[in-house]
Amino acid sequence: MSHQDTVNRLYGVPHSLYTGIARCYLRTQGIDYVEVPTSHPDFADRIMPTIQRSIIPVLETPEGEIVQDSLDIIDHFEKQGVRYSAYPDGLLQRVLAVIIQYYGTQAMLPHAMHYRWTYRDDQEVFLRDQFAAGVGEAMADKIMSRMNSYLPQLGVNDHTIPEIEASYEQLLDTLNAHFAEHPYLFGGRPSIADYGLIGPMLAHLGRDPVPGNIMKVRAPKVFRWVERMTAPGLDTPEFPGYGDKFLADDAIPETLDPLFAQIADEIFPMLTDKLKFMDSLIAEHQPEDGQPVSPKPHQRYVGAVKSSFRGVPVQAGIQPYLLYVLRKGDEMLAEGSADDQARVREALSARGLAEALPGDRGYTVDRRNHIEVWERR
Incomplete structure (x- = not known):
């Protein structure tokens, strides 16, 4: 080295x-x-x-x-082996955590990018400072323009913006109520669900001036969770005696019910439509096991699909990477006992999330040599 x-x-x-x-x-x-x-x-x-x-x-x-x-x-x-494993023992907590991880890292990209770039004039000084610090003044302009250009393929337009903003405010209200009672999503330590959600909630929505200010004013407990997630160790002085364990007996806090309702409302039908598109792609091209998902490694999108977000028609780009995130839920489920699997499937159905796991489609997405590839099964 x-x-x-x-x-x-x-x-x-x-x-x-x-x-x-x-x-x-x-x-x-x-x-x-x-x-x-x-x-x-x-x-x-x-x-x-x-x-x-x-x-x-x-x-x-x-x-x-x-x-x-x-x-x-x-x-x-x-x-x-780490001090605070991000994977709960309970199968339902684990599978729901994967779905929240998908929501944060994939379904919330429009929220993150909308608030950063649609309000660019209001936060130009902050954004320019941030981008220039990483790559220098000359490159900052290029990268900012490129990022700005991603909005259409994320489905951010005049029709969807009101729904994206309503979604962000709804999410803040739900999480604010939850974090009044629990330091993290599933108890006393962060799970992969918290790490998935912190992606958009920190870098864009928690730090950029416009969405960050909305968060502080509307949902101070959420802003505090963002601080907690970025602190060393477990930063939980507001919860004396709470402990650092996940909730016992695979319990799901009732305060998360509105979150799962929102996720079910927002990831469908887009997820279903994207999976159908990939099914057709695989059927047509019959890629071999290990074949890269796109001709060039930097290309994340393989097409676009007409779908809808909160009832508003939208065209959305398709990243096969979403399968890399969600396959974990299927793999976890497959490892559970028959009783456990039935219990989890029933719990997913009750929350409108039965279709959130891709299931066995004869293919999935793996990563080999740092590149997303098709895995044939």
Whole structure:
């Protein structure tokens, strides 16, 4: 290893959605790391040739192992054993946590990007400062314009914006009530659900001036959770005696019922339509096991589909990566006993989330050599 670090290196930037997930996890666990911007020469010289694209976050261990993707970074350390495992023991908590993780890291991208770029004039000074700090003034303009251009494929337009904003405010109200009673989503420590949700809720919605101010004024307990997620260890002085365990007996707090209702209301029919599109793609092209999902590694989208969001027609881009997130729920379910599986399926149905797991479709998405590939089953 060419550098002298004896700690983990996290390549990322403060205003990055996915970097925030990894950073929160490392801080919670007390794992030594140093955050390095992508402008560091090592990123271009050593990291990008390995991961084959410019994407963050990337973790480089003191041993020289390279791990790309926030979810993979979490699993890298979970396998080694950490103080506060992000995976609950209860099967229902685990599967619901995957669905919340999907909601945060995929279904909330329109929220994050809308509030950052539609209100660009109101927060230009802040955004320019953030982007320039990571890549320098000259590159900042290019990257900001490119990010701005993503809004249409995320389904952000004049028709959907009122629904996206209503969705954000509804989410804040629900979470504010929940975090009045519990420090994290499923109890006394963060789960993969918290880490999934913190992505959009920190980098964009918690830090950018316009949505951050809405959060502080409308939902102070949510803002406090964002602070808690970014603090070292478990920052829970408001909950003396609560402990650091997940809720016992696979219990789901009633305060999360409105959250699951909102998720069911918002991820469908878009998720179903995206899965149908991918089914057709696979049937038509019959990719081999291990074939990259797109011709070039930096291409995340494989097409677009007409669907709807909260009843409003929308055209949305399709990232096969969504299957990489959701497949975990199927894998967890498959490991449960027959009774456990039946109990969880019934609980998902009761919450309108039976179709949230892709199930066995003859294919899924894996990551090999840092690239998303089709996995045939």
